[in-house]
Amino acid sequence: MAQLVGTKCVICQEKITNELDSRYCRDCGKPRHTACVRLPDRPTDELCYECGVPVGTLDKPVEPKESPDFLQYGTFPVSRTCPKCRGEKYKRVKPLGWIAFKWDRVCKDCATRYTPPTPWWAALTFVGVGLLLAGFGGISVLLGMLKGDPLRLPAIACEGFLGIIGCLSIYHGLRSLFNPGDV
Incomplete structure (x- = not known):
């Protein structure tokens, strides 16, 4: 691949000085800063799906379009x-x-x-992992509370957190199974 540092960002036309905050677009192959990317409001064949740059332009600066919130947050x-x-x-x-x-x-x-939508196997994986975490966390919290040792409170809090993560995983898995999002 060609050297990225020293090229101009196709969007802002500034010189690229660092590889950590820039890259070649995977779709159109043009150099650009990561912060300059603005996805198109409505992707078309004239705009790159990955960075929003008009496909036929490389020399002139491109004014990035303001994208709606759903494009920014995915x-x-x-x-x-x-x-x-x-x-x-x-x-x-x-x-x-x-x-x-x-x-x-x-x-x-x-x-x-x-x-x-989330595949059924992934939803079942969420449920299975959630059951393990929730079961481990719940049983550990109960056993820790029965012992009554005040020095065990930080461990009980961590185990309770695992139980909460497990419950959230179960919820996400069941939601993905029963409501896959078909419109």
Whole structure:
């Protein structure tokens, strides 16, 4: 791959001085600062799905568009097919969230971005791990309280926290199983 430091950011036209806060776009291959990226309001074939830069431009500065909040935070409609036109043809794009079992999709017919539902195996994994954590945390808290040792309070708090994380995991898994988000 070509040297990134020393090139100009395609969005702000500033010189890239550090590889840690910049990269080549995975979709269009143009150099850009991470902070300059603004996803397009409505992805099209003329705009890069990954960074929002017009595909045909490299030399002139591009004014970034203000994107709505759902593009900044990564909450898109959840559906197996396009929620707008019910189209089944799509292009895969990198999800913005931390946890994703499948890549987001952009409909090839109407350019609507949406997220596929959590797979059933992942939902069952959340439930299974949650049961283990909640069971361990709950039993440990009960046994710790029965002993009545005040020096064990920090350990009881940590075990209780594990139990709460387990309950949240169970909730997320069951919600994903029974309400996968189909519109």
